Amino acid sequence: MGLLSKKDTDSEKDFETEFHFPTSDKALLIFTRNPELGKVKTRLAGGVGDAAALEIYKFLLQHTVSITQNLSLDKQVFYSEKIRASDYWDENTFSKKLQHGDDLGARMQKAFSTAFASGYKKAIIIGSDMYDLSQKDLEEAFSALDDHDFVVGPAEDGGYYLLGMTFLKPELFSNKTWGTETVLKDTLADLSSESVKLLETRNDVDYYEDIKGIEAFKPFLPEHLK
Secondary structure, eight states, X not given: OOOOOGGGBSSTXXXXXXXXXXXXXXXXXXXXXXXXXXXXXXXXXXXXXXXXXXXXXHHHHHHHHHHHTTOSSEEEEEESSOBOSSSSSOTTTOEEXXXXXXXXXXXXXXXXXXXXXXXXXEEEEEOSOOSSOOHHHHHHHHHHTTTOSEEEEEBTTSSEEEEEESSOOXXXXXXXXXXXXXXXXXXXXXXXXXXXXXXXXXXXXXXXXXXXXXXXXXXXXXXXXX
16 A cells, blocks of 8 residues: 655545555546636536636536446546545545646547556546536446447547446556547557457537536536526
8 A cells, every 4th residue: 555645645643545456356546636616627617617617517427426336346436636535525435546647649549558467357447527417337347348349338439438448458548648639549449450349439528618508517608608
């Protein structure tokens, strides 16, 4: 067990579990950003403002908790900056870790690598801001790994909202321009010789246009956008 320094945590009691004994052969890896004003959903904030973007992100975090907390598998939350105690992620349900790596690819590779080294046979990674995702979707994604080595959830913007595998393939995490419309295409090219299940294409929340007209988001919008 590796203790974090106090600067990486809320308090002296917070820690990251480096060695986790699986209670399942499946791990869900959830990447999240610490919800801070001006630091989350910055592209969305360009259309709705920083305050509304933060409230929308908090709403999306709660949605992600609701669709993952009852899954019968191990769930690990990877914080971008600091591990927080007593937040949306109940410590009795979610293991808490930090993301490690210089870019998104390195951070995801580290998370998958650690999961497989811990003994998991199936691992799936998602973000924490997908409104267009359900518990059933995640269950079906894990089931897809019974018959395929990889599962990918394409996003409408050319990225992906879900990536799962039964073994680590390092190529998936390098030579990508993260956050652009080429990520999905380049990822599928790396998987051209593998057994892959493609899920339904879904819309993620990056811009105001992605939530415009969706009733669930109206309470968080400034008056001139409602």
